[in-house]
Amino acid sequence: MTEVFAWPAAAPAAAGIAAELERLCATVFAPLVALAEAAAAAIPADRAPLLADLGVVRPAAVAQLNRGDALVAGCGLIADPGLIADAPWHLAWWTAGADREIAPLRVVSDPARDGFRDYTVLEWWSVPRRTGRRHITGPYVDYLCTDAYTLTFTVPVRRADGSMAAVVGSDVYVARAERLLLPALRACGRPATVVNRAGRVVVSTLPEHVTGSLVRSFPAGWVRHDCGDVPFGVLVCG
Template identity: 45%
Template sequence: MSATRSVDVAIADAALDRAVETVSAYFAALLEPLQSHADRIAAELGDQGDEQLTVSRLDDLVQPHAIGMLDHPTEPVYGAGFIAEVGLLSDAASHLAWWQGADRRKLVFPAQSVKQAIDYRDLEWFRVPQATGRPHVAGPYVDYLCSDEYTMTAAAPVTVDGRFAGVAGLDVLIETIERRLTPPLHALTTPLVLVNGVSRVLVSTDDRFSAGDVLRADRVDIAERRACRHVDLEVLRLA
């Protein structure tokens, strides 16, 4: 390898490392308060003692935490709340206590909406935290349940007395993530792609790809890849 080529690779690798720091810091700023609210929700649920927990009581408990997450001081959050495990409530099989949008409105499904029949346990943002006991970021995907927008959902498990009670979660629109991350990644002058665990693109400064694209191993040549901290995401430099 020539000296010039070695320098070019070193510069590109340094840009990749800086990109990982940028992405990791962005998601840490979301996940840290999410985990804090999850812990406090768990404590408040534990304080209910033997009282039967109803949908109304859960909504009252969760709302301040949802508004707190929506009022994130630096990162725009579209929706936030808590999704109850089946069997937690006395008057409903499960429940999504959720607030979203600029007006912080509570999400209410129309009577007999098909959304009411969705089993949250099948969804990645619920299933993975339940199985692993750790926060998880799911997406990008079209959120037909809540926002009907292209979205990323972060969720943290809520455990009460060793029992999984549900997840605290927040939604960030992909257009928000692109707006926050594209400029600092673009400034690194090396085309980079941020992908999730199934190689779906969240952010790209490589003109060949856009959010939502899937990078197929047989069609792309990955020169270098770096795992981000806190989340199951990687930053790729493509050949």
């Protein structure tokens, strides 16, 4: 007797992809939460911190860049302007190149110089400051760090009074996330697309759904499953 394989129905297939996506995001957020707590503990209660007080950041960032899954392309801490006594604008960020060599990101930190960029207006900074919660920005082309489609994960670092002192974050290339997510999308046996809450495509098995493009609507019969704890939705053809 020949066994007939049936692909899972669209709704369970979408839920399965969403679960895999949430798992991937959790593996990025968990070490950032730990780093945020360590950075907060390193801020003295009786004075402004010095750069030397935040030595915990670099080894934690390097550990993420050396992950076995090679998912994280950049990691570090971005301080609230004026937080650090000897570095008023401080972006401590490390990146891993194609050869996996780790290097600090070189940025202009003097507002009076050409090339300075006010990072406090960028989404990955401003949303955690406004909401007090972790955030995922993207997919977007990160011209500051990666020059590639990127997801930036950020977690607020809190002062003793609860205000935001900094964010810690990790950059994830969409291409690397795609490598880990595509098996789940293909396993459902029908066209499937992951979008952010604005409808921008993260990864898809549908050729016309290119990473970064905007899906304004989808045909009748498609199923959408929104991920509960991360800002993404999964679209699966019914």
